[in-house]
Amino acid sequence: MSYVNPPDFVAKMIDAGEAKVFMSTRDTVIRAYMAGAILALAAAFAVTVTVQTGNALVGALLFPVGFCMLYLLGFDLLTGVFTLAPLALLDRRPGVRVRSILRNWGLVFVGNFAGALTVALMMAVIVTFGFSVDPNEIGQRLGEIGTDRTVGYADHGAAGMLTLFIRxxxxxxxxxxxxxxxxxxxSVSGKVIAMWMPILVFFYMGFEHSVVNMFLFPSGLMLGGDFSVADYFIWNEIPTVVGNLVGGLTFVGLTLYATHARTGATRNPGTLDDFTVPDKVNA
Known part of the structure; x- marks a missing residue:
């Protein structure tokens, strides 16, 4: 069967985290660059479909194609290494240190940003015919997204920042x-089906993904969005990165590691330590 049991795939998670920590600078940056570029192109595709159909669900249903492609090609997203790399440290893999994890995160961030920025520039050229005309409908929508998801949060102050972080x-x-x-x-089909479901949820619900935003906001700035570079970093990218780190590590990496790699001691089935059963129930 193609299904892998939880203890076995958690072992794969730890191995993957260790491999990413020790990967060469060259390979780390190249793989991160391509991941950022492919995910950005998928985001542009989803926005295009949404604008043309008027149905956000259709765009969300199709967006995961980019995530599946980059994963199957062995490329790395910041959101993924946030979850996987620390597991090698927790598992006390030889040579894994906090500084080596931070190095990996920094290189992947730079690579993802460069790849997403490349596609943002390409899309800006396409929707403006080389900046010779005003943005078309898709370009206008990209500018609106950037404004809504920076200034829109800033308008609510601390409550907006909290909302951004939780997203x-x-x-x-x-x-x-x-x-x-x-x-x-x-199997490839099994991997694609399993990946598609949670990625669809995140995109349709409008949650904040640091790498997708590396495309959306620079392209929005190029296409006349009513926000600044400072707005982008303060009211989106930085809080989103922190939220992505907390979400991936807490709800996925640590929980799976704790219950499948470092399981608690099993209880003796012949004991009833946690509760007692009364001899009879009073009417």
Missing amino acids: GVLCNWMVSTGVVAAMMST
């Missing part, structure tokens, strides 16, 4: 579940 947490709960879900199967 980041929920996002990487789903995205990292997609990363892990691909390890649950040894």
Whole structure:
């Protein structure tokens, strides 16, 4: 059967985290660059479909194609390494240190951002005919997304920041579940089906993904969005990165590791330590 049991795929998670920590700088950046570019193109695709059909669900249903492609090609997203790399440290793999994990995260961030920015520039050129005309309907929508999801949060102050952070947490709960879900199967079809479901949830619910936003907001700035670079980093990217880290590590990495890699001691089935059963129940 192609299904992999939880203890076995959690072992794969730890191995993957260790491999990413020790990967060369060259390979880490290349893989992160391509991941950012492919995910950005998938986001552009989803926005295009949504605008043309007027149905956000259709765009969300199709967006996971990019995530599946980049995963099957062995590329790395920041949201994924947030979840996997720390597991190698928790498992006390030789040579894994906090600084080596931070190095991996930093390189993946830079690579993802460069890849997403490349596609943002390409899309800006396409929707404006090389900046010779005003943005078309798709370009206008990209500008609106950037404004709504920066200034829109800022208008609510601390409550907006909290909302942004929680959307980041929920996002990487789903995205990292997609990363892990691909390890649950040894077949390509099984991996794709397992990845598709949580990625669909995150995108349709409008949760905040740091790498997707590396495309949406720079392209929005190029296309006349009414917000600044400072707005983007303060009122979206930085809180989103923190939320993604908390969500992926807390709700996916640590929980799976705790219950499948470092399981608690089994109880003796012949004892009733936790409760007593009365001899009879009074009427």
